[in-house]
Amino acid sequence: MTELNLEQLGKDLVDRAVRSGATAADAVVHEGEEFSTTLRLGKIEKLKEAAAKALGLRVFDGKRSASAFSSDFSQASLENLVARTIAMARETSEDPASGLAETGLLGQHRGDLQLYCADVAELGTEERIGYARRAEEAALKFDPRIKNSEGAAFESSVGTRVYASSAGFVGSYRSSYCAVSVVPIAQNDGGGMQRDYWYSVARGIQALDPPEEVGRKAAERALRRLGARKVATSHVPVIFDPETASSLLGHVFGAVRGDAIYRNASFLTGKLGQTVAGENVTIIDDGLRPGGFGTRPFDDEGIPSSATPVIERGVLKSYLLDCYSARKLNLKTTGNAARGLAGAPNVGPKNFYLVPGTCSPEEMIRSVKEGFYVTELIGFGVNVVTGDYSRGAAGMWIENGELAYPVEEVTIAGNLRDMLNHIEMIGQDLVFRHVIDSPTLLVEGLTVAGA
DSSP states (O other): OOOOHHHHHHHHHHHHHHHHOOOOOOOEEEEEEEEEEEEOOOOOOEEEEEEEEEEEEEEEEEEEEEEESSOOSSSSHHEEEEEEEEEEEEESSSOOOOOOOOOOOOOOOOOOOOOOOHHHSSEEEEEEEHHHHHHHHHHHHTTEEEEEEEEEEEEEEEEEEEEEETEEEEEEEEEEEEEEEEEEEEEOOOOOOEOOOEEEESGGGSOOOOOOOOOOHHHHHHHTTOOOOOOEEEEEEEEEEHHHHHHHHHHHHHHHHHHHHHOOOOOTOOTTSBBSSTTOOOOETTTTTOOOTTTTTTTTSSOBBEEHHHHEEEOOOOOOOOOOHHHHHTTOOOEEEEEOOOSEEEEEESSSEEEESSSHHHHHHHHHHHEEEEEEEEEEEETTTEEEEEEEEEEEEEETTTEEEEEEEEEEEHHHHHHTTTTEEESOOOOOOSSEEOOOOEEEEEEEEEE
């Protein structure tokens, strides 16, 4: 179906709901194609190509609401969907904060946000499989110590998303995505084995790193972990590489979500306008970054995308809000509504990132006499209510400004509140790979618990 047809479908659905007795309604419509393949040692283990379409409807009966979804676009099915959803809404409890976005807030960005590349859909099946195959072959050929593989993968998707609201909004956008990854296994002469991974993601095929480069980097990462050991428990500087720093930043996002704030379930509750981090820390949530994986012309309530300064030079400037959490906190939405096909919207990131500094990762490592360079985090021992932080980790030990030897089976412990105030150096190596991204970070004074 064309974008116009999908938009008309969404508009007709909410109009039908209102005619059937709903006081308000909104709908999300999605249509797209997905591809994924996984191979191991050159043999295909999984291959999937799928075309899918689905829609979700949310209706209101005053301050009561309910939602449902369907993949059947026939008129009879849609009539039944509307009737059932309205009936469910009338059985639910009232919620004073529920409702659609106010009409005056609705809108969308009209420029090209570079979300769609036609080459993703045009790539043939054999070429897609070839990306995974080439990445694995490059990893296996890189060094004789690369003895095995947990597999390589290629995945891609193209699709159209529509949002329609009875408040007077209908809009749509197309997007594409592709990724290649590989997980090689290294083995030393003593029989010790280590695994690691690498990947590349992009909106279009031309923007992907060559699969051979992905394979080589994955092999290098696996090899440097051979001979990993524990270290004695100590209180040292810790450097988080961009992948693990992004995970750390994800906990900060969890602490500035509006739903965590109105539930009083965040260590940042009540801190607006206060200093919560070092002066070198600026965090932005930007929904308009061209090609970003969280970029979109409007959020899932029809609010136009924008850039929101969250922490600016250490000062907490804004929480991130959808309309519901904004009403609960008597604030204005930041356009961060995200929803699946069923259920009410939640607060989600756009492109949530820490602004890079001026240091290279090599400079940061040279500045540390003894410390820990983290390349993998394990487990989920983080309490966003108190800020307590404890994660299993692996990486490289730093001695006299150099990466000395690999480390595993240790735990990093601290508190997010303190960590934000003790980010001593920020790397210049920010790369946008996810919806939450960070450059390399050096945090002073964390406990690394080992042997």
